[in-house]
Amino acid sequence: MSAISSVLDRLDQNLDQSLERLFKLLRIKSISTDPAFAADCRSAAEWLVADLKTIGFDASVRVTPGHPMVVAHHDGPAGSPHILFYGHYDVQPVDPLELWEDDPFDPKVKEMEPGRKVITGRGSSDDKGQLMLFVEACRAWKAVHGSLPCRITLLFEGEEESGSPSLKPFLEANAEELKADFALVCDTDMWNRETPSICTSLRGLVGEEVVVKAANRDLHSGMYGGPAANPIRILSKILADIHDETGRITIPGFYDGVEETPSQVLKAWESLGETAESFLEPIGLSIPAGEKGRSVLEMVWARPTAEFNGISGGYEGKGFKTVIAAQASAKVSFRLVHSQDPKKIRTAFRQFASERLPADCRIEFHQHGGSPAIQLAYDSPFLTKARNALTEEWSKPAVTVGSGGSIPVVGDFQTYLGMESLLVGFALSDDRIHSPNEKYDLASFHKGQRSWARILDALTR
Amino acid sequence: MSAISSVLDRLDQNLDQSLERLFKLLRIKSISTDPAFAADCRSAAEWLVADLKTIGFDASVRVTPGHPMVVAHHDGPAGSPHILFYGHYDVQPVDPLELWEDDPFDPKVKEMEPGRKVITGRGSSDDKGQLMLFVEACRAWKAVHGSLPCRITLLFEGEEESGSPSLKPFLEANAEELKADFALVCDTDMWNRETPSICTSLRGLVGEEVVVKAANRDLHSGMYGGPAANPIRILSKILADIHDETGRITIPGFYDGVEETPSQVLKAWESLGETAESFLEPIGLSIPAGEKGRSVLEMVWARPTAEFNGISGGYEGKGFKTVIAAQASAKVSFRLVHSQDPKKIRTAFRQFASERLPADCRIEFHQHGGSPAIQLAYDSPFLTKARNALTEEWSKPAVTVGSGGSIPVVGDFQTYLGMESLLVGFALSDDRIHSPNEKYDLASFHKGQRSWARILDALTR
Known part of the structure; x- marks a missing residue:
């Protein structure tokens, strides 16, 4: 049995326990943009630190002028790369509350359609669900092998949804401690329910x-x-x-x-088959409102x-x-x-x-x-390795996409730590992030954990 | 002693008691536009009915689909005209509450500047203070003479600040009862603290x-x-x-x-000496925002x-x-x-x-x-009589002005009751109606009562 297959088995066996842990985190009302929830943000940070300590991380709540950061370190074998994983524990406000079918802070697993289970609640997708994937991958790896495959630093922010005012000063002040060979960021989408993706540009x-x-x-x-x-x-x-x-x-x-997007990139996006109709129909619209003469994907990824x-x-x-x-x-x-x-x-x-x-x-x-926007290098070696790992887990080639959203930390990692980031996420376009009735597919939560274990394996082999 | 001078004396002697009555009415939170205050609106109507009965009016609360009307009748000498007096007991919302210096529903008399006392509170000017002027004039007349100088009907509305949805159907349904020789309406301003005015146009x-x-x-x-x-x-x-x-x-x-306003009317308005600067300076502005090339008075009264x-x-x-x-x-x-x-x-x-x-x-x-807008006839005989009465009380010629505000009832009186209205009011431009810190000058309240007594006298002589 290879190093990875036993970790994957462990993740399969412990899915229910990992869900219980996620639910505990989701119940904390860590809305960063509203000062009334400052104590909840701190509680979320403290909960994470306590959980990471059980895995063996040297974890701590780190005070900032705003909501605290969580930083955690774990050694790896000599000669292994040093990876920084980033996520954020803060969530968006929940108004208008009357549009939620369930309490946004009382998560549930519901059957959305036959054979499709989802986790409901604010932050289930953005970003508590996503950050816990990597934590669970580390937990399983540690449980099976007694160690991690490389040196890992975790950085969980509490102000991503309110413009990250403390992030830059924190990175500057702690550059020595946080600088790694590269960063992994889990705050993006899959291309669709079957197709994993890696994001190479962010607005x-x-x-x-x-x-x-x-x-x-x-x-x-x-x-x-x-x-x-x-x-x-x-x-x-x-x-x-x-x-x-x-x-x-x-x-x-x-x-x-x-810049004008190169024609070969525009062609690759065209081949994904997204049309104005397919993009807008789910949100009840039909006419692209952006610059005339450009595709919806170009509008979101490159304009x-x-x-x-x-x-x-x-x-x-x-x-x-x-x-x-x-x-x-x-x-x-x-x-x-x-x-x-x-x-x-x-x-x-x-x-x-x-x-x-x-x-x-x-x-x-x-x-x-x-x-600023960021644009990842297309020829990065860890991009190739991660793409292969994802393709293996999902039995479908991982695609390279852009994202219309901003993840300021990726630019800050470049600016302050001289570090590139790999953006892999398992959210779906119907997750209703920032809206009432946010959800996260149970498949994203399960196969996302497995995907990160495979990526860790691929990057450190 | 003439009929009027004893009434004026009585008003002077009873000013404190009339203030106490006004305060009782001002304490009722009769905000018509917010359904949460429906019961308060009814309370205001009931308070008025009870007060009018003490004067000898046949007064009643009249149900409508919205807030109730108050209707009251009092006989006059045979051959005397029949006058309908209109006011409204509802008030504007008070938000933003934090900008009020005093509780908007706990009226006080304060010295605004040396020698100038004002009544504070929502509705002190618009329109509870103004409607009580006429009530007090009737009360004094009745007390002194045991009768009123003419047949008088009072109509107090409770939805003026929310578009008067029930007014038209109420006038239609009760046209026989309400139709008088002419209407008196007290919901407008003086030209300035020294100069009374009669309003002949309303937007x-x-x-x-x-x-x-x-x-x-x-x-x-x-x-x-x-x-x-x-x-x-x-x-x-x-x-x-x-x-x-x-x-x-x-x-x-x-x-x-x-229509373009006749040049002689524009000239008369010009002679009032109002400039863009004098009009806008009190509200912290200096540049007229309306149609270029027109005076501020034309903008407000005729555009x-x-x-x-x-x-x-x-x-x-x-x-x-x-x-x-x-x-x-x-x-x-x-x-x-x-x-x-x-x-x-x-x-x-x-x-x-x-x-x-x-x-x-x-x-x-x-x-x-x-x-619709309304435009009163310039040659109405009761306009002349009222102007003379006002001139006598204030020792300064009453001026004929327009008003930028809407008083839909005046148009409705024309449409449904075939009745012209005389618009006389004693509010001042710094009364902050519809705003925090609404007030009504004590001089308006006192000399306003005397003015109505004089107008009643003039119109029925």
């Missing part, structure tokens, strides 16, 4: 909150409607001006650093965007109030690709908005995280 | 709530940003398109029925507007959430002038918005009240 993110302030108080719209500046009107105009009629973003300099994530102003309650609000605000984010510079994008947006402000009004900006 | 109102719906759920803006329609973007575009760069409204047909009273969508909490919302909504209102047709405006807006909707999205509209 960056710039988040901005913009607040437009006009009169010094709320006004009666009868008494002042006409002469008085209306901040909702000003804000709407700013937002409406950001896209032209072809879906292109009009902020000057926005496309600096954006930048401007999105409006929230807007608020004036009377939002039931009924009607004839008021002109004193202020209105919006949360705006930009997804970046290639070498777009987050700082330049932020500055350009602020100038663009300020130029549209009447001279007697005021505008404020609040920064919510920023990270 | 109409169309209120609409528009909801844009895109995907069937909230989406992760990384995974879907680009291809997925964003309802905040669509809504912003609709709202931004409503005004052109000169402040003119672009909805086709919107200006049908709008229609489109205002955005509220907007909501996506993540509005603290921090940031990279979400594409499933829907976004706005509360939009139009102020109408002259013979603009509320129904046509509503239809034109709905078409305008629908035309800007991507074919795979949905749009919903919810109606929130509609009333």
Whole structure:
């Protein structure tokens, strides 16, 4: 029996226990973006440390100005590579709560359709379910072999869903301790339920909150409607001006650093068979809203965007109030690709908005995280090894894809630790991450554990 | 001693008691737009009925599908005119509560500046304070003379701040009972602290709530940003398109029925000395936001507007959430002038918005009240009498003005009861109606009572 087959057997036998552990973690309301849940975030970190110690990791909760990090170390055989595995234990808010079929923090295994079981709950997929895969692979390996196949460092963050404000300083301050030969990151999707994938590009993110302030108080719209500046009107105009009629973003300099995707890559994406219809139908839409003349995969994997994530102003309650609000605000984010510079994008947006402000009004900006896009090298040797390991587990060739989401840590690993990352994840596009009724397929949870064991084996052989 | 001077003396002597009565009414949280306060609205109506009975009115709470009406009758001498007095006992919501210096429902008399006392609290000005002026004038007249100078009907509404949905059917159903020779309405401003005014034009109102719906759920803006329609973007575009760069409204047909104001009227308004600076400075602004080339008084008294009273969508909490919302909504209102047709405006807006909707999205509209503008006849005999009475009380000529606010009841009195209205009010532009820290000058409350007594005297002599 090879080193790996006994580990895989062990994972199969202990699936129920691994589920119980995941459920304990899922029950902790570690919503990082809302300060009301700070204690829950700490509890999640502490739970992880305690669990990792049972495997033999030298694990600790590491204080930051925000939510804590979890760092854990385990030795490996002399001459083995040093691998850093990253995941995040924080989750998105759960509102609107009334749309959840089950309590988001009381996970269950449910049969979604005949033969397809899923784990329900906030964080089941993003990212508690995914990070526990690697923990379970290590646990099984240790149980079977009494050791791990290489030196492993774990880094679990608690602020991924709120822009990772503490990550950069933490990496800088602890670079010596955290630097490894390469990083493994588990926060991405499979191509589909049958096909594993490795992600080689990630969009960056710039988040901005913009607040437009006009009169010094709320006004009666009868008494002042006409002469008085209306901040909702000003804000709407700013937002409406950001896209032209072809879906292109009009902020000057926005496309600096954006490259056209090579035609062979576009062809490979075309061959995946994703159409506008197949991409949009599950979410109830049919017409691509991005730049005209580009495929939906190119829009998500290789084109930048401007999105409006929230807007608020004036009377939002039931009924009607004839008021002109004193202020209105919006949360705006930009997804970046290639070498777009987050700082330049932020500055350009602020100038663009300020130029549209009447001279007697005021505008404020609040920064919510920023990270450049990243593009992994196609010829990395560990990319090939991991692809083979995945192909073996899933009996189907692993595909190389992009991701529209931002995982700032990958850029930070490059910048601060000089380290490339391998992005392998087992989430599915119908996992409803960031939405009500988030779930994670039981198959992802089971075969994901096995996949990581195989990848560890392949990378250290 | 003339009939009026003894009434005025009585009002002077009983000011403290009249304040106590007003405070009782102000303490009732009769917010009509929020269904949570329905019982409070009823309490306010019941309090009024009980008070009016002590004066000798035949008063009753009259059920409607919404908040009740108060109707009260008192006979007058044979041959005297029949006057209908209208006010409303409902008030605006008080949010944002944290901006109030005092509890909005615990009224006080405070010294705002040396020699200037004000009554604080929601409704102190709009409209509980104003409606009680007339009640106190009647009470004093009755106490002094044992009768009233003419037949008087009182109509106090409880839905003025939420679009008066029950008013039209109530007037229709009770036209016989309510029809009088003319109506007196107390819901407007003085020109300034020294100068009384009579309002001869009122803007109409169309209120609409528009909801844009895109995907069937909230989406992760990384995974879907680009291809997925964003309802905040669509809504912003609709709202931004409503005004052109000169402040003119672009909805086709919107200006049908709008007349240019005669030059002699514009000149009279000019002579009032109101400038953009004097109008906007108190609210912290300086640049008129309405149609270019028109004075601020023309903008408010004689030009229609489109205002955005509220907007909501996506993540509005603290921090940031990279979400594409499933829907976004706005509360939009139009102020109408002259013979603009509320129904046509509503239809034109709905078409305008629908035309800007991507074919795979949905749009919903919810109606929130509609009333045409009204324009009173300049040659009405009771206008002259009332102007003289006001001039006598305030020792300063009463001016004839317009009002930017909507008082739908005035149009309804014309339509359903064939009755003209005289609009006399004692509110001031710094009363902060509809805003935190609403107040009513004690001088308005005192001399307002005296003014109504004088007007009653003048109209019935």
